[in-house]
Amino acid sequence: MKTKCIILGVIAATAIGLIFNSCKKDIPASSSTTPATSVTSATATNTATQGATTDEAFTDAFRQVDVAAKEHLATKTDSSSCPVVTFTPADFTTYPKSLVINFGTSCTGPDGIVRSGEILANLTACYIDSGSVTTVTFNNYYVNGNKITGTEIITNEGRNSLGHPVFGVQVINGNLYSPSGVTSYNSTQQREWIQGYNTLLNPMDDVYLITGTASGVETTGTSFTMTITSPLQVAMDCAWIESGTLNITETGIPVITISYGNGTGTCANVATVTCDGYTFIINL
Numbered sequence: 174m175k176t177k178c179i180i181l182g183v184i185a186a187t188a189i190g191l192i193f194n195s196c197k198k199d200i201p202a203s204s205s206t207t208p209a210t211s212v213t214s215a216t217a218t219n220t221a222t223q224g225a226t227t228d229e230a231f232t233d234a235f236r237q238v239d240v241a242a243k244e245h246l247a248t249k250t251d252s253s254s255c256p257v258v259t260f261t262p263a264d265f266t267t268y269p270k271s272l273v274i275n276f277g278t279s280c281t282g283p284d285g286i287v288r289s290g291e292i293l294a295n296l297t298a299c300y301i302d303s304g305s306v307t308t309v310t311f312n313n314y315y316v317n318g319n320k321i322t323g324t325e326i327i328t329n330e331g332r333n334s335l336g337h338p339v340f341g342v343q344v345i346n347g348n349l350y351s352p353s354g355v356t357s358y359n360s361t362q363q364r365e366w367i368q369g370y371n372t373l374l375n376p377m378d379d380v381y382l383i384t385g386t387a388s389g390v391e392t393t394g395t396s397f398t399m400t401i402t403s404p405l406q407v408a409m410d411c412a413w414i415e416s417g418t419l420n421i422t423e424t425g426i427p428v429i430t431i432s433y434g435n436g437t438g439t440c441a442n443v444a445t446v447t448c449d450g451y452t453f454i455i456n457l
């Protein structure tokens with residue numbers, strides 16, 4: 174188990190992580206009812222996009238750690254290409270362990286995203302061990318020209334009454350620096366690993382339920398909160414959130430509700446957005 178656990182090094186447990194739209198002034202063909210005012214529309218869209226983009230940036234960082242861990246297990250060596258990956262100690266059993274993912278001055282990934290700088294991770298124990306803590310920070314790290322700072326901490330809280338591993342995830346003092354300004358972000362989430370935890374060498378059969386809240390301040394200085402009202406179901410073999418609901422709240426505008434999936438709990442790139450009595454379907 175110890176020799177295999179690095180494959181899970183940090184499973185980034187896909188979070189809210191989607192750049193979604195909301196109350197738009199331009200009504201899609203599938204829309205119904207009356208849209209919000211243009212002022213509300215612009216404000217709501219800006220808030221939703223900034224919050225989700227920042228969350229996705231932290232989720233993506235953990236994806237990079239996960240990929241590095243898997244390649245390290247498969248090749249039994251550190252990577253010397255783009256990015257350069259270094260584990261210390263380099264074996265598979267000694268903890269605590271540090272990980273450096275160095276993207277250099279410019280590294281374009283298979284997803285077409287350009288990254289630079291470093292992602293730094295420290296693991297106190299194997300990710301799947303109860304009580305293990307994985308901490309990720311950044312050193313001059315940029316994604317498509319946007320700088321990311323802050324700390325994300327994943328704590329293995331053991332198993333619940335159903336026997337499912339549960340992880341507490343926090344983003345502390347997160348910031349996304351974009352051309353429009355700085356979006357600050359903090360979150361507290363819990364991720365229940367409901368499928369795939371008994372097949373460690375096949376992470377693609379993993380399924381998570383995500384609950385929790387997030388808050389931040391967008392570039393205009395306006396605060397917002399995001400609350401998951403129905404657990405988000407995330408499968409590692411699906412690029413989209415399969416089901417679940419969240420609300421985005423900001424003072425002075427109506428609550429934005431986003432319901433993911435097609436209602437069947439299967440993989441689908443759709444979501445239903447409701448704001449100020451206006452409902453429409455979006456493709457993610």
